[in-house]
Amino acid sequence: MENKHRKRILITGAAGFLGSHLCDRFIAEDYDVIGMDNLITGDLQNIAHLFKLENFDFYHHDVSKFVHIPGDLDYILHFASPASPVDYLKIPIQTLKVGSLGTHNLLGLARAKQARILVASTSEVYGDPLVSPQSEDYWGNVNPVGPRGVYDEAKRFQEAITMAYHNAHGLDTRIVRIFNTFGSRMRLNDGRAIPTFIAQAIRGEDITLFGDGSQTRSFCYIDDQIEGIYRLLHSDCIQPINIGNPDEISLLQLAQEIIELTGSSSKISHRPLPIDDPKQRKPDIGLAKAQLNWQPKIDRKLGLEKTIDFYKKVPLETLSHKDFTYYNQK
Numbered sequence: 001m002e003n004k005h006r007k008r009i010l011i012t013g014a015a016g017f018l019g020s021h022l023c024d025r026f027i028a029e030d031y032d033v034i035g036m037d038n039l040i041t042g043d044l045q046n047i048a049h050l051f052k053l054e055n056f057d058f059y060h061h062d063v064s065k066f067v068h069i070p071g072d073l074d075y076i077l078h079f080a081s082p083a084s085p086v087d088y089l090k091i092p093i094q095t096l097k098v099g100s101l102g103t104h105n106l107l108g109l110a111r112a113k114q115a116r117i118l119v120a121s122t123s124e125v126y127g128d129p130l131v132s133p134q135s136e137d138y139w140g141n142v143n144p145v146g147p148r149g150v151y152d153e154a155k156r157f158q159e160a161i162t163m164a165y166h167n168a169h170g171l172d173t174r175i176v177r178i179f180n181t182f183g184s185r186m187r188l189n190d191g192r193a194i195p196t197f198i199a200q201a202i203r204g205e206d207i208t209l210f211g212d213g214s215q216t217r218s219f220c221y222i223d224d225q226i227e228g229i230y231r232l233l234h235s236d237c238i239q240p241i242n243i244g245n246p247d248e249i250s251l252l253q254l255a256q257e258i259i260e261l262t263g264s265s266s267k268i269s270h271r272p273l274p275i276d277d278p279k280q281r282k283p284d285i286g287l288a289k290a291q292l293n294w295q296p297k298i299d300r301k302l303g304l305e306k307t308i309d310f311y312k313k314v315p316l317e318t319l320s321h322k323d324f325t326y327y328n329q330k
Contacts, residue, residue, distance in 0.1 A: 007075065
């Protein structure tokens with residue numbers, strides 16, 4: 001229900017991991033929130049607690065098709081996209097369409113409503129980086145025709161068309177490059193390392209690790225990520241901004257850490273490394289510090305403890321999904 005005294009925001013991908021936490025944050029900030037999701041990877045359970053609220057509405061819709069929202073809009077957050085290899089390898093065309101057609105539709109909506117739009121990009125625009133840490137002025141090392149290309153290039157195009165709308169039409173735009181993020185509500189069967197490792201450890205199963213585990217990632221807890229996105233939306237930063245935690249760790253170390261934190265008897269099982277698996281992920285967050293006065297506050301251990309507590313409350317049968325294998329941490 002629209003309230004003329006509240007700011008009004010559309011959040012696409014609202015039933016997903018990041019999208020649902022963003023809905024929570026903007027509800028807490030007393031916005032009128034419109035969630036939109038086609039539920040191809042999202043889950044209504046993530047936002048079920050919001051349906052009773054008078055300042056939350058939900059549209060079951062695919063943003064790759066024309067998007068209409070009645071009334072005024074102040075902001076749009078475009079977070080609709082498959083975000084894990086398990087998903088975008090299964091639905092490559094939909095992944096490309098939501099990054100291209102979906103972004104085009106939402107930029108058009110933002111222009112019609114004179115709304116500010118923030119689009120969710122990713123550290124994947126850097127590909128398998130030749131420099132570390134990755135700063136926003138690094139152009140990346142991406143294979144456009146490899147298995148990950150459908151996601152990487154969708155996001156790179158998304159950034160390009162967003163800047164084109166800003167430059168050609170004066171549209172008020174923001175771009176966030178999201179590095180590895182974890183916390184509650186991550187799907188257990190989507191191939192990402194942390195929920196997969198946690199669930200396997202809780203069950204005492206072998207933890208599946210691709211390659212020798214020396215590839216690194218830098219994990220940001222969800223609360224810190226949401227704070228960074230919130231600050232970016234309300235900033236004057238037009239250029240892309242990295243939001244992530246620069247505390248780098250190898251995936252082998254991560255698996256060992258999760259075994260220790262869960263008190264599990266799990267062993268580590270190695271599998272061949274997938275094609276184009278990035279060897280390093282570490283954000284340079286200098287711009288975020290300078291422009292947003294933001295940096296992560298929650299260290300990995302505390303974040304993992306919170307996340308493990310969340311998954312310990314999940315029914316065991318949920319933790320043993322037949323596709324439950326770490327594929328390729330985004």
